[in-house]
Amino acid sequence: HGPTAEPRPQIHQIGPRRLREEKTLKSKKDGTLKERHNPRAFSVANVVRTQRSVQRNLDRAQKKEYVPLNDRRAAKIEEGPPSLVAVVGPPGVGKSTLIRSLVKLYTNHNLSNPVGPITVATSKTKRITLLECPNTTTAMLDVAKIADLVLLCVDAKFGFEMETFEFLNMMQTHGFPKVMGIFTHLDQFRTQKNLRKTKKLLKHRFWTEIYDGAKMFYFSGCVNGKYLKHEVKQLTLLLSRVKYRPLVWRNTHPYVVVDRYEDITHPSRVEEDEKCERSVAFYGYVRGTNLKGGMKVHLIGVGDYEMAEISALGDPCPMFDKEKEALVRLMGSVGTFCFVHTPYCWLTERLDYASLGLRLSIKRTPSCMHLCPTSALYPLTKTLYILTLEK
Secondary structure, eight states: OOTTSOOOOOOOOOOHHHHHHHHHHHHHHHTOOOOOOOGGGGSOSOHHHHHHHHHHHHHHHHHHOOOOOOOTTOSSTTTSOOEEEEEEOOTTSSHHHHHHHHHHHHHSOOBSSOOSOEEEEOSSSOEEEEEEOOSSHHHHHHHHHHOSEEEEEEETTTOOOHHHHHHHHHHHHHOOOEEEEEEEOGGGOSOHHHHHHHHHHHHHHHHHHSOTTOOEEEOOOEETTEEOHHHHHHHHHHHHHOOOOOOHHHHHSOEEEEEEEEEOOOHHHHHHOTTSOOOEEEEEEEESSOOOTTOEEEETTTEEEEEEEEEEEOOSSOOOOGGGHHHHHHHHTTOOOOOEEOSSOOBOSOOOOGGGTOOEEEEEOSSOEEEEETTSOOOOOSOEEEEEEEO
16 A cells, blocks of 8 residues: 555446346347337226326316306407406505505506596506495495406405405305405504414405405505505506406496486576486496497486487597507607596696606596697597486
8 A cells, every 4th residue: 555556446336227228238239129018017006096086187177167258348358448446345444545556556647536436548458447435335236236356455454344244245146256355554563473374364264255366465554645566566467467257147238337427407497497307418438238229227226217318439548559659659758658537536746748848738628637749639539428318
């Protein structure tokens, strides 16, 4: 082992796997390799267990299948009425704050007080109508009949309340639409351990009432009267991807969610007799099937009436199309070119485009408000229906 000793030769030991591979290669070269066909080598160990597993997988796949229903409202999403998103919950859970936050994110403008239906364009091909449900039984019944998507607001600090379960029972009667949970006031928890425990309890309770895997969103706090932007952004991403399955009754009956109404009775008749028969015009999108003149309609809480006239109007919240690409390019340097339809509330944020070198004409009517440059007015081409009713 001294420095003058010669090094020992290294011996590499060949393993059994290497020997088999070399033997196989040698047999292939000689042509003496025998192909093995053993069907039992790839059979199942337990036949009964395998049959049960296969049958269970087939049953699970069968449960996912359903008969497709055509949405008769429109052939294309952009041509039909906006999807109605109802914000439901007991008082004090943050329904108005949620609507203000969504409108701010979609339009970059503030709402003073969200009253009535608010229609906003969420993208170039989609728009939604936000509706806050009052805390009354009659209002809950009406919303359960017309809502395409329900945002169920729950105060996480207080828990589920009686109004929440009552509304869920109403939806089961009138056809169950899609439901998402909105849990607010999470910033009132002092420790993370208590917060995690409450989230787990609320999730299991919510899944028990709706279905396992129902979507839920957690809003931790408010800044300037609105929820945090990144939390609201998660909700808007899912709103843009959700698909609505048309309910059978709504798909076979025409109905109108009234955006606003006007008393069009002649003023002289009202001066002569304040209790005279009035003529009222209702404005709104027609959903379901087609609505024809002369049909009898039922006003919820009022009674049955006959339509004296029905006519189509321009859409107060239009969508983009290929004919307006020049306008999109013009507003591309300014920002998103979006529309909002707020019949009963106004946008409070001051609009200042003077520094951008654009002169804007603001058209403000009782039914809609939209902005357009004076060099390229945005035409209203879609349909909005007016119903004139006489008793």
